[in-house]
Amino acid sequence: MSLFSRKPKETASITYVSHTGASQTFDVPLGTSVMEGGVRNGVEEIVAECGGACICATCHVFVDEAYLPLLDAMEPGENEMLGNTLVKRRPNSRLSCQIQVTKSLDGMVVHTPEAQV
Amino acid sequence: MAAGVVIAGAGQAGFQAAFSLRTEGYAGPITLVGEEAGLPYQRPPLSKGCLHGKQELDEIDLRPAAFYEKQNITLRMGERILAIDRDARRVYLADGEGLEYEYLLLATGASNRRLAGPGALYLRTRQEAAMLLTELEAAERLVVVGGGFIGLEVAAAATALERKVTVVEPQERLMQRAVGPIISEYFRAMHVGHGVEFVFGEGCTEIDDDGAVRLTNGAVLPADMVVAGIGVTPRAELAVAAGLSVANGIVVDEYLRTADERIYAIGDCASFPSRFAGGMARLESVQNAVDQARCFAEAVCGRPRPYDAVPWFWTDQFxxxxxxxxxxxxxxxxxxxxxxxxxxxxxxxxxxxxxxxxxxxxxxxxxxxxxxxxxxxxxxxxxxxxxxxxxxxxxxxxxxx
Structure with a gap:
């Protein structure tokens, strides 16, 4: 027996589009974050200095409008941190470490800003 | 092969230095040498997400293997630099192989202070975290020696898993080195509210064969498991052997350079002048590692600037x-x-x-x-x-x- 059960290996497809329009799509395990899915697959536009603690604002993404209503509401900490991103926040800005991948997000597109640091 | 940048240490600082050298446009060879086998990984989750089952130990790599290939960063993991020949600008690995450098970066980090005898677990590496998680499965009563960040994060995680936890802190208050007394007291009360017990002003003299912890006042705390988080010692042995100045870390100037203009030191192992500290400082944090790595990369690329980032840090407990x-x-x-x-x-x-x-x-x-x-x-x-x-x-x- 282990202390924690392993995360399910089911995945959702997430597409990361850079500011130049370059697009990469990966199957990201459910329960992990959009940030983790990007970093593990080598999406260089997501920096994630703090590793997902919502304290560095270097995993900023713009979420495709169609998927915005499917996301959980922001915690106050994320909202504050978005005031600290290098590229100014927009209405569809989120920190990708705070977006947990669920089945309903399958097919989601996020756009990465020109720079994070 | 042209001499490039050799980085001793593949933690957050060493990794970031390699990465930032490329983003700053450095085109020469970069070799990242790390003692632990496997890819460079993040340490904060070892005492945070991984202890709460939110992150897996095999999922905390800083970047996948393909990243290093693409960025043309040579990883020498599971290897160790044993000596520096400053005149020849060459370092020697354990097997005797020599690597020439244009710049050498010491990002060797720190090692945990240890209790005098055996019996305690420590938390710095992925391997140590795995051991801690394994022991935690069977343990009911934990004693944590040290009421700093690591000790308290372990205490909070174990309490959340319904283990009985006692924290022994030799000082009179928690996280004394980093926070003021109001914060210390708030965290003490919060931990007590969750069922954690504290012993202040006493240290651990020894751990009995049955796991019980003997304190300086003679008291004995029964325990199935002991975790010690009692601070660190900077890893400066390479610098000492190379004749570089060491005083609570490898001494560097405001450009993070040692007295040898080809050798820099950053991260947990470096002692640097800080206006925020009002003197020399040595900081153990992701922020410091990352920001110093960038400063180093800019210096190598011909854009030196004094290091002047504001220190910041975080901890999650309950x-x-x-x-x-x-x-x-x-x-x-x-x-x-x-x-x-x-x-x-x-x-x-x-x-x-x-x-x-x-x-x-x-x-x-x-x-x-x-x-x-x-x-x-x-x-x-x-x-x-x-x-x-x-x-x-x-x-x-x-x-x-």
Whole structure:
């Protein structure tokens, strides 16, 4: 027996589009974050200095409008941190470490800003 | 092969230096040498997400293997630099192989201080975290030696798993090196509220064969498992052997350079001049590792600038997210902002009228405003303003770049 059960290996497809329009799509395990899915697959536009603690604002993404209503509401900490991103926040800005991948997000597109640091 | 940059140490600082060298345009060879096998990984989750089952130990790599190939960064993991020949600008690996360098970066980190005898677990590496998780499965009673960040994060995680935890802290209050007494007391009370017990002012003299912990006052605490988080020692042995100056870390100037213009030191192992500390400082944090790595990369690429980043740090324990900015040691005035009872407040520290640090519990906006205010010398806010929640710290920081 282990202390924690392993995360399910089911995945959702997430597409990361850079500011130049370059697009990469990966199957990201459910329960992990959009940030983790990007970093593990080598999406260089997501920096994630703090590793997902919502304290560095270097995993900023713009979420495709169609998927915005499917996301959980922001915690106050994320909202504050978005005031600290290098590229100014927009209405569809989120920190990708705070977006947990669920089945309903399958097919989601996020756009990465020109720079994070 | 042309001599490039050799980086001793593949933790957060070493990794970031390699990465930043490429983003800054460095085209020469980069070799990252790390003692532990496997890819470079993040350490904060070892005492945070991984202890709460939110992250897996095999999922905390900083980047996948393909990243290093693409960036043309040579990884030498599971290897160790044993000596530096400064005249020849060459380092030697354990097997005798020599690597020439144009610049050598010492990012060797720190090692955990250990109790005098055996019997305790420690937490620094992925392997140690795996051992800790394994032992935690069967343990019912834990003794944690050391009421610092690591010890308290372990205590909180184990308590959340319904283990019985006692924390032994030789000093009179928690996290003494990093936070003020108001924060220490808040965290003590919060831990007690969750069932953690504390023994202050005593140390551990030895751990019996049955796991019981003997204290300096003669008391014996039964335990199935002992975890010690009692601070670190900077890894400076390479620098010492190479004749470089070492005093609580490898001594560097404001450009993070040692007395040898080809050798720099950054991260946990480096002692550097800091206006925030009012003297030499050695900081153990992701922020310091990352920002110093960038500063080093810029220097190598011909754009040297003095290192001057505001220190910040965080810890997660139970329902409290504590964010710290600045260095509070030496404050002569402290004011509380917000509601301690509601678990949302900040303590703002002043010295000679200047804001020098803010510790925020579940008030991220204060923390972020603090980064700007303190970077600018902390002269634009008074203690009266800081104590007034109606006063907008964020607005006060807004016109500061």
């Amino acid at each position: 329902e409290a997210k504590l964010q710290m900015v600045g260095i509070s040691q030496g404050f002569d005035c402290e004011v509380t902002r917000g509601d301690i009872g509601a678990g949302k407040f900040s303590v703002c520290y002043f010295r000679e009228g200047r804001l020098i640090a803010i510790d925020s519990v579940n008030r991220p906006a204060d923390h972020l405003a603090g980064r700007k205010l303190i970077a600018h010398g902390g002269t634009t806010v008074t203690p009266e303003q800081a104590a007034d929640v109606e006063f907008d710290l964020k607005a006060a920081a807004q016109y500061l770049v």
